[in-house]
Amino acid sequence: MSEHCPDSQTDLEFAQQVLKTERDAIGRIQVGGAFVEAVDLILRHTETGGGSLVVSGMGKSGIIGQKLSATFASTGTASHFLHPSEAMHGDLGRVRKGDVVLILSFGGNTDEVASLATVLKQDGVPVIGMVGKSDCDLGRLSTVVLEIGDVTEACPLNLAPTASTTAMLALGDALALAVSRRRDFGVDDFKRVHPAGSLGRQLMPVVQAMRFKAGENLPLVYEDNTVKEAFNHADAFAAEKNLRRTGAILIVDDAGALAGILTDADFRRLMLKDPNHGLDCKLSEVMTRQPRCIAADGIVRDAVQLVRELRIDEVPVVDADGKPVGLIDVQDLIALKVIEG
Structure with a gap:
């Protein structure tokens, strides 16, 4: 190791300066x-014109x-990447007349980029150039x-x-999300293009994810029942159906609407507070x-948010x-791998 290696404090100070420099670059855009x-052009070619970005x-x-x-x-705009050098060696066939091309080059004078933009202009394909300054090729x-x-x-x-490059990424994200917003790209659309993985699972309807369903494997009790009656009923219901009892009891009023909840943790606190009369x-x-x-x-994302928040x-x-139609348990979310156990 070099004898001149800076101490950790100097490294931390340098890291903060790097972050500030990159943050400032975004802030000046x-x-x-x-x-x-640019938003209009992308929408016109990819939505109305049937092309790609x-x-x-x-x-x-x-x-x-x-x-x-x-x-x-992933946010609703058909898109693919084209390497500028490969484009000049046959891959220009990936660009169709109805497409629009976004080219990134901070300096804007790179030979391969300028050559690609020249050919595209000759072919009548619109180009959105993302550059440092417009006075460039x-x-x-x-x-x-x-x-x-x-x-x-x-x-x-x-x-x-x-x-x-950080500034380019930020501006490009802003462009992508502005286009997506103009498309009214919603949860159902997002689910269609993210059917798998954690994102897809978080967009799953909560009723598909919950194991405990009212009347099937989740008993409901009335608020005028005692704690003992409620737990006896829950245990008997689970034994009859050969099921694991839930970690909470849902309590309804006379109209069948949810009135409250009593969890196993609530029960333990009650018994510690009043061991002689808590059950009554x-x-x-x-x-x-x-x-x-x-x-x-x-x-499911709504359930994840509540579990983490509360x-x-x-x-x-x-x-x-x-x-009540059911109860979603944290174990359901862990099984879906949308939350860590």
């Missing part, structure tokens, strides 16, 4: 009429472009120009693309009234009339 033109760039800009293409695709060849502006790289030598208490006296619930048309293990699921 100005969006205006050209941004709206092709994204291109060299080096680090190309890597950012690949990420942006994936973001566009790519800027002059583009239909719409998005400027990053002046950027000081976070690299001490001001050479390695760092702050500039009415549920209405000890239950948690108006517990936080999830609507039956909700999604630090609870059981969440009632109710219909439009407030009547």
Whole structure:
């Protein structure tokens, strides 16, 4: 190890400076009429015209472009990446007349990028150029120009693309999400393009994820029952159906609407507080009234949010009339791998 290796405090200070430099690069980006033109152009070609958004760039800009293409695709805009060098050796066939091309190049004068933009302009394919300054080859060849502006790289030598690529990524994300917003891209659309993985599971209807369903394997008790009666009923119900009892009891009023909940943790606290008379208490006296619930048309993500926010293990699921249809347990979420055990 070098004797001149900086101490950890110096490393931390340097890291903070890098983060500040990159944050400042994003903060200086100005969006205006050209941004709206770019959104309109992408929508016109990919929605009305039936084309795709092709994204291109060299080096680090190309890597950012690949990420942006994936973001566009996952938020409702058909997109793929085209390497500018490969484009000039046969891959231009990936671009159709109805497409629109987004090219990223901070300097805007890279030979491969300028050559691609020249051919696209000759073929009548619109180009959105994302550059540092519009006064460059790519800027002059583009239909719409998005400027990053002046950027000081976070690299001490001001050479390695760092702050500039961060700014490109941020502006590209803004463009992708603005297009998605204009499309009215909603949860159902997102679920269609994310059917698998954690994202897909979080968009699953909550009623599909819950194991405990009212009347099937989840008993409901009335608020005028005693704690002892409620637990005896729950145990007998589980034994009759050869099922595991839930970690909570759902309590309803005379109309069948959810009135409250009593969890095993609540029961333990009650017995510690009043071991002699706790079992004889009415549920209405000890239950948690108006517990936080999830609507039956909700999604798993709603349950995950409640479990994390309230630090609870059981969440009632109710219909439009407030009547329980089931209970989603934290173990259901762990089994789906949308929350850690």
